[in-house]
Amino acid sequence: MDAASLYIGTGNARQLRPAARLVVLNEARQKAVLPSPEELIGLIDAVARTQDRNAFARLFGYFAPRVKSFLMRSGLEDAAAEEVAQEVMIAVWRKASYFDPGKAGASTWVFTIARNQRIDRLRRTSSRTADNLLDPTDEPDMPPSGEDIAIVAQREEGVRKALESLPIDQLTIVRLSFFAEKPHAEIARELGIPLGTVKSRVRLALNRLRTLLDSDI
């Protein structure tokens, strides 16, 4: 299987390089087809403050199909992925007041919930365990300052730009690293490339991200 065919796309976007697809998505976002990062934050806030069901419906409409897609790509069957996606959305509702836009963007926060639910499913433990393990600072504290929120927005934007700038072979490896608990040896087998190549692509991709990190610490 070659690297490009591992990429899941839809419609016309399928032919484009992933970086180009990101651009397409960003443009779609700008056309208000999709909620902007700020809107998503506002929707979670509305759920937290007033248990706003309409806001939750919009969050559900945006995230549930993507979380399910992510979980299926991670190896879950359709029904299991839908079940976990439902758990993720229930956690979004239940934990909305813990969401801190001064720490993470909305999609990043939902990603961490999905990741933890996936771990819980694999390890068959209560969700409290993985949550504690991965997020020791998961507590509502002071309301985030505007500055914190701006820093997070800048980080999210910077990370997206860095990903867009990665060559496809590196991006593929980064993506595969996020889809499942796969050791690099397995990724190498799947892509039909030597383990050393996987490792060097990971290193190159991480160097790119590191440049970004160094520039904003």
Add this chain to the structure above:
Amino acid sequence: MTINHHPSDETLMRMAAGALGSGPALVVSVHLEGCAVCRNRMAHFEAVGGAILDEMPPVPLAADLFGRTMERLQVVQQLQTKERSVNKHPELGIELPRAMQDCEVGPWKWLGPGFKWSKVKIPGSPDEKVMLLKGRAGLHLPAHGHTGLEFMQILSGSLADERGRYFPGDLDEAGDDVDHRPVVGQESDCVCLAALEGDTRLHGLLGRLLRPIVGF
């Protein structure tokens, strides 16, 4: 407190992706608790996950999924009670990091002269190779190597080997290329949290010492 030794980028990315075993993940969580620099690095790697989620092509859901979810929210809300974890920790003489609060931690057991260990059990992951180690001041640990990654976070005291000196808050990642002979600092006993990844084994005298007692 200045922290000089941190988890690698690759480890943090695996942690952010949820691909790090729960033993090593526990050690890294303890590190993150005390290291703002790595919390920021981790936030970047998690943002990679957020970006990947955003670009996933949406897949169809069962038509009634939203309705069923709303129904379940009613129930979930009533069940929401704050469970308090019982104290599963014996008197170890140290304050355990918050990230370890749900772990079952055994009492100190003899491992060698001036050398003790305590088994750490992570709920849901009984097979993870995680333990607390305690060495008295000045103790020379037997030279050893590893077949895979060893993660070690210093909780108190200090440790030194051929590669450097490790203080509270430092995390050492030692791979199969590292053969070392750690020595506990003279100033006090040293307590650290250690995890071996997957089927990693220690070789050398320390491995032979640990295996029959610790089981790995």
